[in-house]
Amino acid sequence: MNSSILRTRCSFLTTTVAVLLGFAGPAAIAQNAPVSVGPADPELILDLIAANRTLASYGIVDAYGHVSVRHNLDPNRFLMAGARAPALVTEADIIEYTLDGVPIDLNGRSQYSERFIHAEIYKIRPDVSSVVHNHSPSVIPFGISSVPIKPVYHMSSFIGEGLPIYDIRDESGMTDMLVNNAEKGSALATQLGDRTAVLMRGHGVAVTGESIPFAVARSIYLEINASIQLQAIGLGGSVSYLDPEEARRVLESGENRGYDRPWELWRRDALAQ
Numbered sequence: 553m554n555s556s557i558l559r560t561r562c563s564f565l566t567t568t569v570a571v572l573l574g575f576a577g578p579a580a581i582a583q584n585a586p587v588s589v590g591p592a593d594p595e596l597i598l599d600l601i602a603a604n605r606t607l608a609s610y611g612i613v614d615a616y617g618h619v620s621v622r623h624n625l626d627p628n629r630f631l632m633a634g635a636r637a638p639a640l641v642t643e644a645d646i647i648e649y650t651l652d653g654v655p656i657d658l659n660g661r662s663q664y665s666e667r668f669i670h671a672e673i674y675k676i677r678p679d680v681s682s683v684v685h686n687h688s689p690s691v692i693p694f695g696i697s698s699v700p701i702k703p704v705y706h707m708s709s710f711i712g713e714g715l716p717i718y719d720i721r722d723e724s725g726m727t728d729m730l731v732n733n734a735e736k737g738s739a740l741a742t743q744l745g746d747r748t749a750v751l752m753r754g755h756g757v758a759v760t761g762e763s764i765p766f767a768v769a770r771s772i773y774l775e776i777n778a779s780i781q782l783q784a785i786g787l788g789g790s791v792s793y794l795d796p797e798e799a800r801r802v803l804e805s806g807e808n809r810g811y812d813r814p815w816e817l818w819r820r821d822a823l824a825q
């Protein structure tokens with residue numbers, strides 16, 4: 553084959569691949585890139601910063617773990633910090649994402665590889681407006697044991713009759729344990745179903761809420777519940793859990809009054825840092 557035919561064939565292939573991918577050049581790439589739906593409500597940004605710092609101060613996240621919220625201008629977008637220890641998050645760290653986990657304007661910031669936990673939950677749960685992913689220590693045993701987590705007191709009624717467990721091996725086989733793509737995020741979201749949280753075997757938990765205060769409070773009270781349950785089991789004897797009917801009644805009464813009281817305190821303390 554002479555070199556001019558080879559060049560022609562290479563050119564044809566390059567053009568074909570470009571057309572198949574939908575890219576005709578840099579201009580088309582710019583056209584296809586998602587654009588911002590606009591600046592989020594400044595109070596929502598402050599809530600998100602307060603959520604990051606509160607979760608850190610309660611030991612629910614350390615340098616790892618993250619919290620997100622749906623964008624107030626578009627339910628198909630969410631906001632989350634770039635990859636940084638939550639205690640250090642400021643307004644400059646907040647990134648807008650599509651529900652495919654695509655950042656709008658990364659601007660040199662690095663990303664949480666497990667943002668797909670958030671994206672895929674938002675896709676299938678329109679009632680959820682905030683998601684927390686954490687590795688809070690007392691919850692981990694219930695993701696690796698046959699003993700189920702159950703509500704031990706009124707503050708954890710959102711556990712209901714128990715929480716599902718996502719085992720990454722079921723869909724993905726041997727992995728590095730991270731939910732770092734849409735397929736794994738989707739499998740996790742499916743396992744969550746209509747519950748408030750899903751335990752992640754050998755990893756942590758994903759907690760949902762209809763707002764930031766719900767997702768943060770549930771993360772904190774889930775850790776406390778797990779700690780109390782471990783202590784009660786350790787005492788020996790039998791353990792009395794909330795009856796499912798009792799848990800249901802707490803939820804129907806407004807689930808601890810929407811956590812307004814703790815959220816006022818947590819937000820004030822977090823933003824004073």
Ligand SMILES: [Zn+2]
Nearest residue numbers: 666685755756
């Ligand atoms: Zn994780």
